Amino acid sequence: TLTVIRDILGENVDDRVRDMADRAIKRTDEMINLLKDLSDLTYGDLRHAGNFKQIDLNGLLTEVVGDELISAQARQIEMDLTPSKTPAKMVCDPEAIKKVFRNLVTNAIRYTPAGGSIHVKLENLATEILLEVCDTGIGLEPEEIQQIFNEFYRSPTAKKLTSAGTGLGLAIVQRLVDEHHGFITVSSQVNQGSTFQVHFPKESVL
Numbered sequence: 001t002l003t004v005i006r007d008i009l010g011e012n013v014d015d016r017v018r019d020m021a022d023r024a025i026k027r028t029d030e031m032i033n034l035l036k037d038l039s040d041l042t043y044g045d046l047r048h049a050g051n052f053k054q055i056d057l058n059g060l061l062t063e064v065v066g067d068e069l070i071s072a073q074a075r076q077i078e079m080d081l082t083p084s085k086t087p088a089k090m091v092c093d094p095e096a097i098k099k100v101f102r103n104l105v106t107n108a109i110r111y112t113p114a115g116g117s118i119h120v121k122l123e124n125l126a127t128e129i130l131l132e133v134c135d136t137g138i139g140l141e142p143e144e145i146q147q148i149f150n151e152f153y154r155s156p157t158a159k160k161l162t163s164a165g166t167g168l169g170l171a172i173v174q175r176l177v178d179e180h181h182g183f184i185t186v187s188s189q190v191n192q193g194s195t196f197q198v199h200f201p202k203e204s205v206l
């Protein structure tokens with residue numbers, strides 16, 4: 001793709017040309033992210049239909065946190081994972097659950113400044129399986145919390161920080177959690193950090 005062109009251009013090229021290539025790459029990445037998110041939002045349940053099986057969520061979470069560790073480290077953010085003490089088995093669509101985990105973890109990384117930390121935790125409680133993603137990032141105003149699950153909403157601070165987002169991630173998360181009869185709670189303080197909790201009810205209470 002375009003990064004190849006940039007590599008071919010090599011070192012000895014005009015700064016203006018390099019700058020143009022870099023901008024083109026950035027814009028293309030943004031477009032690709034938007035297309036991926038739009039497809040998750042609109043075709044999500046078609047693709048996931050019939051893929052439900054019983055699985056331990058710890059495995060899925062370990063995989064996602066492992067994948068994202070490099071990008072956290074690249075941003076000088078410490079990230080740790082506390083799995084549940086007993087297996088957190090749930091009948092679910094594993095691909096959808098991984099998408100939920102990945103969106104929340106990448107948000108925590110994206111909206112936490114260098115030097116911050118992220119704690120990811122799974123708990124196997126009596127009536128629910130609880131996922132918690134806690135960061136020391138930019139946080140949210142109470143009025144903003146009400147809007148973050150809306151399609152395309154991005155807070156002014158988030159927009160200033162990065163152009164990489166589409167504002168669709170949490171809308172996708174909300175939808176996939178709904179499909180698993182769960183719900184999400186958020187607590188946050190500006191410049192202190194945010195905690196996102198996903199509550200998945202156990203079958204026995206459904």
Ligand SMILES: Nc1ncnc2c1ncn2[C@@H]1O[C@H](COP(=O)(O)OP(=O)(O)O)[C@@H](O)[C@H]1O
Nearest residue numbers: 107108111148154155158165166167168169170
């Ligand atoms: N961990 C977080 N800390 C602070 N703000 C967050 C966090 N996660 C989400 N947000 C806010 O919610 C908005 C919507 O999130 P999301 O739907 O994932 O879109 P995106 O990450 O593409 O901007 C973000 O733009 C940001 O304003």
Ligand SMILES: [Mg+2]
Nearest residue numbers: 107165169170
């Ligand atoms: Mg996001």
